[in-house]
Amino acid sequence: MVIMSMGSWYILITKIIDQVKLSGQASDARAKFWKAASVQAGASSLKEGSPFRFIADSGIKATEHHEGALLEQIDLNTWVSMSIQRAVDKVQSRLQDGLAFLATVGSTAPFVGLFGTVWGIYHALTAIGMSGQASIDKVAGPVGEALIMTAIGLAV
DSSP, rough: OHHHHHHHHHHHHHHHHHHHHHHHHHHHHHHHOOOSSSSHHHHSSSSSSSSHHHHHHHHHHHTTOOSSSSSGGSSSSHHHHHHHHHHHHHHHHHHHTTHHHHHHHHHHHHHHHHHHHHHHHHHHHHHHHHHTTOOOHHHHHHHHHHHHHHHHHHHO
């Protein structure tokens, strides 16, 4: 449970940082790229390593490398569009890193907590059975401790 919680918090924090960076880069791209004199100048005005720069560079490279017998059967607009779409797909794939882990944790953590609760209640009932006394003070403490696992599982 601790590992799942730490992993979830790590992904949450890194995704927030990524989104803040991406938002700033998007504002920068809107301000610089679309006001540039040419596509090449607009791409060079974007920050190195930015996903927007990667997409622009992919489009520029596709324009420069539209040659060959097979590629001449595909018009330039389609070729550039496909290259840009592949670049956008790569960026989106990178932005979705960790979401499968979050989905797995979100769906399994409550069950792990419930398993801990059942295990704790089982041990509590075994201890009560061995002592031979089933008073409320003998039942409430161990069962209450066992329910903490469900609360932790739901919190994760």
